[in-house]
Amino acid sequence: MKKTSSPVMEIDASCLTWEGQQFQGKAAIVEKLSSLPFQKIAHSITAQDHQPTPDSCILSMVVGQLKADDDPIMGFHQMFLLKNINDAWVCTNDMFRLALHNFG
Numbered sequence: 001m002k003k004t005s006s007p008v009m010e011i012d013a014s015c016l017t018w019e020g021q022q023f024q025g026k027a028a029i030v031e032k033l034s035s036l037p038f039q040k041i042a043h044s045i046t047a048q049d050h051q052p053t054p055d056s057c058i059l060s061m062v063v064g065q066l067k068a069d070d071d072p073i074m075g076f077h078q079m080f081l082l083k084n085i086n087d088a089w090v091c092t093n094d095m096f097r098l099a100l101h102n103f104g
């Protein structure tokens with residue numbers, strides 16, 4: 001008999017890395033995303049790559065630009081892992097970085 005994971009357990013184990021800060025579990029992730037300071041955001045995706053994993057997940061990488069409120073356009077990179085749990089795709093891991101460079 002195959003043991004299945006509970007969606008609630010998977011969501012509570014989910015991880016977000018946002019600009020180097022780590023957040024784990026649904027409550028911490030929702031709190032972080034809700035606290036972001038912008039009111040509106042627009043994304044332009046310039047490249048995306050997706051791979052199946054040996055454990056039937058999907059690994060995705062997205063590169064693009066975003067514009068938040070009246071800020072200048074900024075590049076970003078995002079990588080995430082989707083897992084199918086009870087016929088629903090759940091994001092179990094997400095890593096996000098702005099493509100900012102300081103060459104000075």
